Amino acid sequence: MPSVRATYYDGIVSRRRDVEVSLHPQGLAIFSVEGMLVTTWPYAEIRRIEGARGPGLAVTRVEPGSTAEPRLEIEDAGVAADLAARAPLTLTGAAGTRKERRSVVVWAIAAVVSLLALAYWGLPAIAGRIAPLVPAGVEARLGAAMDPQIRAEFGGPAGMKTCTAPAGVAALAELVARYERHADLHLPLRVVVVDNPMVNAFALPGGYIYIMRGLIQKARGPDEVAGVLGHEIGHVKFRHGLQSAIQSGGLGFLLGTVFGDFAGGTAILLASRALLSSAFSRDAERQADAFGVDLMLKGGGNPEGLAGFFGTAGGGPPGALNWLTSHPASAEREAAIRRLAQNRPVLAPALTPAQWQALRDICQTTG
Ligand SMILES: [Zn+2]
Known part of the structure; x- marks a missing residue:
């Protein structure tokens, strides 16, 4: 097992310590620079925390019965990615402020009430009622737990390959920031382009949006990509992914949300798969759609692009998991989008020609 340098605080004495870490089947092993084993952290107890430098990762260990808050900073991008794929990394609210604890109590009460409602009405019917009660922090943790599952689904244990050509990343970030300003979301967006030929895009709970390279290549102009992005932001806004996760994750998932712990991987895996394979309601x-149209008219872009994507552009290879499989083309929807945009001026293009070119090349890297 190759080991890499890392910085370790044991959480008991506030002393920074250089260590070597390596990944083993049973957990993350931390060695002194002299090669003595200091401790081993089981993957299930590792949580991502704020403060990573560059492509690295900062993590802590939530050990049952321990109040220590150890901290480990790994700068090596390879080991960080490897660890992210193995551990159910979730953002911890750094041992919980009082406000957060109170919101957890409120949420626990809400969840218990929901469990009673569950007994009466069944899960699908109440998912829509529960979702609005879930604190944004809990949704963010759920998304952070689902993200590695999605990445594994698309790219194996090493994770899926996201596209990082700097000009393309900058063009996308600028568009996302513009839409975010008008969307008034409960949590920040995390939008990535995945190096995958599928004509697809989807949103997870927690503001995670993935756009496949194939969708950008198939699009006839920036308005079509911006329209799909706006639509997916709509799913984030109305917490449709969260509803779907509650619906498909079942009781175990609900209990996981009560305790704010998504380490019980099976429910997360099922919820992630369901999100990929099933469609949201009409x-x-x-x-x-309506939210996407509104975002375009406020933040730039022509809603005709979204309508157009339901025409010829969205048709991917038959049988493939593509956007139109979960978003059936319908004349009715196209017409509804055009009606919403009627008599409202298009303020600005979604992207400049240079930005559009950069976005199209976002997966082309020389390094
Ligand atoms: Zn949709």
Whole structure:
């Protein structure tokens, strides 16, 4: 097992310590620079925390019965990615402020009430009622727990390959920031382009949006990509991914949300798969369409692009997991989008020609 340098604080004495870490089947092993084993952290007890430098990772260990808050900073991008794929990394609210603890109590009460409602009405019917009660921090943790599952699904244990050509990343970030300003979301967006030929895009709980390279290549202009992005932001806004996760994750998932611990991987895996393979309801799709149109008219872009994507552009290879499989083309939807945009001026293009070119090349890297 190759080991890399890392910085370790044991959480008991506030002393920074240089260590060597390596990944083993049973956990993350921390060695002194002299090669003595200091401790081993089981993957299930590792949580991501704020403060990583560059492509690295900062993590802590939540050890049952321990109040220590150890901290480990790994700068090596390879080991950081490897660890991210193995551990159920979730953002911890750094041992919980009082406000957060109170919100957890409120949420626990809400969840217990929901469990009672569950007994009466069944899960699908109440998922929509529960979702609005979930604190944004809990949704963010859920998304952070689902993200590695999605990455594994698309790229194996090493994770999926996201596209990082700097000009393309900058063009996308600028568009996302513009839409974010108008979207008034409960949590920040994390939008990435995945190096994958599928004509697809989807949103997870927690503001995670993935756009496949194939969708950008298939699009006839920036308005079509911006339209799909706006639509997916609509799913984030109305927490459709969260509803779907609650619906498919079942009781175990609900209990996981009560305790704010998504380490019980099976429910997360099922919820992630369900999100990829199933469609949202027609009402949810209409809601996301309307939100996307509004975002374009406020933040730049022509809603005709979203309508157009339901025409010829969205048709991917038959049988493939593509956007139109979960978003059936319908004349009715196209017409509804055009009606929403009627008599409202297009303020600005979604992207400049240079930005559009950069976005199209986002997966082309020389290094
Ligand atoms: Zn949708």
